[in-house]
Amino acid sequence: MAEEAILGYLEHNEQIADSGVFAAERQLDHNDVVNVIKSLHGFRYVDAQNIKRETWVLTDEGRKYAAEGSPEFQLFMAVPQEGSISKDELQKRLDPAVFKIGCSQAGKNRWVEMGKQVSRKVQNVEDKVRVLLLHVQEGHEIKQEDINSLKARKLIVLHFFEHGRAYSVTKGPNYAPQRKKVATDLTRENLQRGDWKELEFKEYNFNAKGQPAEGGHLHPLLKVRKQLKDIFLQLGSDIFVLWSCAGYSFEEMPTNNYVESRDVVIAACGRCVLKCLHPTKNGSNASALLNVNLFLCQTCSFWNFDALFQPQQHPARDSHDTFFLQEPSTTRELPEDYVERVKRVHEVGGYGSRGYGYDWKREEANKNLLRTHTTAVSSRMLKALAEKPFAPKRYFSIDRVFRNEAVDRTHLAEFHQIEGVDKLFYAMLDLGLASLICDRGLTLGDLIGVLKDFFTRLGMSQLRFKPAYNPYTEPSMEIFSYHEGLGKWVEIGNSGMFRPEMLLPMGFPEDVRVVAWGLSLERPTMILYGYNNIRDLFGHKVDLGSHQGEPNLSPWPRVKLWFFYFFRNSEYTRKHQGLGSL
Ligand SMILES: N[C@@H](Cc1ccccc1)C(=O)O
Secondary structure (H helix, E strand, O other): OOHHHHHHHHHHEEEEHHHHHHHHHHOOOHHHHHHHHHHHHHHOEEEEEEEEEEEEEEEEEHHHHHHOOOOOHHHHHHOOOOOOOEHHHHHOOOOHHHHHHHHHHHHHHOEEEEEOOOOOOOOOOOHHHHHHHHHHHHOOOOOOOHHHHHHOOOOHHHHHHHHHHHHHHHHOOOOOOOOOEEEOOOOOOHHHOOOHHHHOEEEOOOOOOOOOOOOOOHHHHHHHHHHHHHHHHHHHHHOOOOOOOOOOEEEEEOOOOOOOOOOEEEEOOOEEEEEEHHHHHHOHHHHHHHHHHHHHOOHHHHHHHHHHHHOOHHHHHHOOOOEEEEOOOOOOOOOOHHHHHHHHHOOOOOEEEEEOOOOOHHHHHEEEEEOOOOHHHHHHHHHHHHHOOOOOOOEEEEEEEEEOOOOOOOHHHHHHHOOOHHHHHHHEEEEEEEEEEEEEEOOOHHHHHHHHHHHHOOOOOOEEEEEEEEOOOEEEEEEEEEOOOOEEEEEEEEEEEHHHHHHHHHOOOOOEEEEEEEEEOOHHHHHHHHHHHHHOOOOOOOOOOOOOOOOOOOHHHHHHHHHHHHHHHHHHHHHHOOOOOO
């Protein structure tokens, strides 16, 4: 429709002065008109030139006067050249609006004598308003004072082009009132029929821009990680801190100082095996990234579980849920005195506790694994803290954790077939956060206070707490937040006060309390960025929705690619690792 209108108009007119006006007058979408103009311009049917983004256009009333003459002119014409006409008679002859406006304007212009009888004061008048309106309609410039007067009479309005710029259009060298039908492809039928000889083919447009390249975005999870780090730093430096342990800031716990340099790390859970080479011995960036993750995330069961008063029979320690290292499979050293105290507290208790009453095994504690929560980082940190003269501390860490979800048959089956890689991402690329405040005399009120403060700063003020159980905290609380998209409360974290069975064997004074909380970053990211499906964060293409346009610092795509090659390519897996496919 737009194409016919443009080519048809140019057949009888020299130019379309303004595509915006042209579109508005014909009630066409300006965007469509511009697209057609661009296409016609490409084939030289027309020549198009950019013009400014805003222009004056006639209102309905303005358009009417441009066609029929201004009200004052119409009124003047209705007054006889000689003599006079009664006002009543004049009113009858004219449209009511034209009569009303006409009287006042023609009076102001001193064109007529107004009384009961109306007569002309001059013989000829020029309908300047109509002339001006026609100028505007054709896209010509008019003087500012004329614009002001037409605008005051609401005969013109400023039109802004929302999309793209406006164009002025004239006939091009290939102009024809209708576009020739051109073929885009040479088909078998063309050849069979022989009509290819007559066909005119569409030319290639080598100047066409390709699809805009996707890239350059920070992954939402990394954005939330940055946000969380900033919050921790703010929490410490605020003057108005409500809870008791004000005045010292959160420090980031080193999550990477337990690397043992080895050539190979192989970790396996009940469902899959991860293997990586030493980062420095491998050329590929992507695998180096993953390698670093695996290397840095190694710890042993002792710090991940035992030090946290988690019994050795606890289901989380099951080989289906935890990636145990095959090589090196056990830790070399642990602080022996402390290990002894931990063993005792598990077996027989102490410090007012009855313990679990089972036979604690050192071999179990020695097993190396990929940490299942960043609370493993906290336990090492607290042990180091307990060795020094007591000073209150606040710590946080955000880093990778490796955990498999609960398995059921359907999941296991699907896992191998379709969902494997995605699920594995979730299991392996989870970002965990652990934070703690260690001070004398802290209470659950302090924990609730800091959690509210923390999550409110993150933009999640709708919070609920639910009593929960963790082997290492008492009391414990699950943290829930309202997910608008899902329309329900979802769990976003877990928290509690570390048990005396955990803190006292470390060597802390009896009145020292530790409030702590931990979360995975996916849930808050879902809530903050409106993802309804956790998997959307890990797909081929993360839909960045409203948070586009950040510089790309994310190693995510590269790591992901690495995973695809690693797990999808069973040939590779079999040959190089002797592991069979996933
Ligand atoms: N370690 C817990 C979180 C937590 C940390 C500290 C105290 C209580 C709970 C988890 O991973 O879910």
